[in-house]
Amino acid sequence: MSSESFDAVVVGAGPAGSAAALRLARAGRSVCLLERGPFPGAKNLFGGVIYPRILDTILPGWTGEAPIERRVTRRATMILTDTQCLSVDFRSSSWGGEAYNGVTALRPRFDSWLAGRAVAEGAVLLTSTTATGLIRTADGAVSGVRTDRPDGDLLARVVVACDGVNSFLAREANSAKPPSPEHYTLGVKEVLAFAPEEIERRFALAPGEGADFEVLGGTGGVAGGGFVYTNSETISVGLVLSVRDLESSSRRPEDLLACFKANPGIAPYVSGGELVEYGAHLIPEAGIAMMPELAGDGFLVAGDAAGMCLAAGIWLEGVNFALSSGAAAGEAAAAAMAAGDVTKAGLKRRYTALLEAGFVLADLRRLRRAPELVLGARMQGAYPALACNIAERMLTVTNPEPKAGLRSIARAELKRSGLRLRDAVRDAVSLVRTFG
Template identity: 40%
Template sequence: MTAEKFDVIVVGAGPAGSAAALTMAKEGVDVALIERGETPGAKNVFGGVVYQWPLEELVPNFWEKAPIERRVVDHRLVIMSKESSFTISYRDDYFAQNACGGFTALRTKFDPWLAQKAEEAGALLITGMAVDDVIIENGRVVGVTTGKGRENELYASAIVAADGVLSTVLNKAGIRGPPAPHEVALGVKEIIELPSETIEARFNLKKGVGARLDYLGYVTSGRAGGGFVYTNSNSLSVGVAILLSDLIELKIKPYELLDWFKSHPAVSPLIEGGKVKEYQAHLIPEGGIDSIPPLVSKGVLAVGDAAMLCLYPEGTNMAMASGMLAGRALARAKKLNDFSDSSLFEYQRLMESSYVVREHKRKKRYNEVLRESQRFFNEYPEMITQIMRELLVVDGLEKSVKHQRARETIRDKVGYLRLLKDFYSEVWSVLPW
């Protein structure tokens, strides 16, 4: 029996894998898209926001067809101390009329839709099949196995690893091993059902538009990470993420962090009366540019989380962009009839000139700041909320006295020089913009 062979096998039908398969199928590449879940999205988790780019390049006018939940018009950054919070908000109804402000989405709907687009373009989608090993010949990966026996072998001229942080393909190929605990965050999330009218009233929204709230500070016990609340049509996506190394050191369970977050005064009124529909957990790449493995090696192209590409909050964007660029490089290889690594290195060149890698280079100290500058998650939130409480309490003291106390708080908590340095450079590594 002759084993089946494709031009390319894509392992993982998340946003990165489906973007790669869709791009190649449009160009006539014979591509198989393999997903371990019974349906795409069944085994996948993301925070819940997608953007115009690069999705519009993959599916023009996608907002007319995609299963998006709400157009995001309200962006809020909530800085939390243990008992209080300070919110920075930007609302722009321009985003309700245009596709550039972001969209909330649920992967159980979004992933099947994007995979279907790849199918419609000509890709073969295979679900309910987990890749457990790779086939190596002459130092090159030439296929994958989904079980014992030759009938479970699939061959291809190239492989796309889109199988997540703990990539089986990259691990079995000897390209990279499991990431270190400080290179990944553990994200836990609940989908909480609420009537659409309740969501719109609580978040001051019109029908069809939404809000995204990002939380920074005590939400992760003063360690690197954050929380979020995103509005869907009839539910809220509520979650927290914390570096795995910090979670291990704190010796707490992730759901305990989530429960505390949900009980905070800045969150609990928003979710009151809601019913938990789903609970999800997921490892998120947080190592920054130093954690990115070889993008092309041994006939394998790494994309999305498998390539450790993620800068909050654009992990899904970067996953789809990397998949799209990998697809373009592989379509070129097909036309040239050259799937050698030197030909596939076109993917590396495309990535180097792309927004994805340029942004990772701009935030080259991302992981270092997360691990070593934890004052952004403890001292600063406490300082800001302490100052705001002092300034807003009317107790007969002159404002000049309160201003002096605020200056003393800054001096005692972090110091003026540290404050200037942090807000000149370091802060851009932790803010979601």
């Protein structure tokens, strides 16, 4: 039986895998980039906005060629109840220029483009091929992957697992903890078609500019959040739902999403669009708490497979974490090969040094309490209602009654909410400690 042999095999041609393959190829290493879909990105779904600054270092000059939908110039955080909507709505025209902050994208297009760039650097892309397991040497070091192709064994000095949130390879390598529902949220999303001018009219945008709405509340009592993003000719609307909460609820995801779309704060933006795609994907939510062992002998893990995704309220980032960790894994693997040391120690030292020098571990560490805080019962239910009720009373003109001050309204509403002051103060302290 014949086996193809490479310096490195990267499993998964998402942003982590393509960044890893690109770095390896650029270092002069032979690298095979495996993708189980018929094209890169076929299996990938996100909200989604990409914060692409990290691409400046990986692919200088990417801006003219990446298939982006719109440049985000408007970011709103909305707090919803069934009848109220309180927003912090920020716009910056500088984000529409060269120094842009976030871009909306559709992953099948974006991931295909990025994998193409890895191929242009010399990586060999193999699509429609599922990695079915690890190949190991007699002493247990990883030495390749088995695939579902006939004669499909691929041998390599280093295997980089970028096989996504359900990483079977990280689990097989015993580097991942058994999956636990509280570490994940389920994203469900609809893509709705509109004329570009209609999108620009609804969201008050100039041509080419985009909006990013992140929403707290409106998830039908299931912990999570919602989102609305503008693409060129479509709007993405969806929910991120706590898997633990969803399983004990009696509401199905598409019903919760239908409710969200019908909410008076959301409906004016999304009503009337033709559904052109419905999809779902798991999100690794727990960061450091779910992070697997990042290296083994001949083995590295990056991207969602390594729990490297940031889900922290106003910051929802994944593709940039995947790009950065994938590039670090590729660079570490190339350096370890050059030094002739692809043992666990040799790979891990180089990989963690590169990760420590970047934002991935620093952000995940600093915001490690954020998911728990944001998905907590008070943050999900009582606080959105409290904030909306205070706003409503401040903004309701009660003539002939004289106006009440903010403090007396807040005190009255806090009392009516049933929240204990002690809990509210403690949550405020953790909020400041986490985000401050």
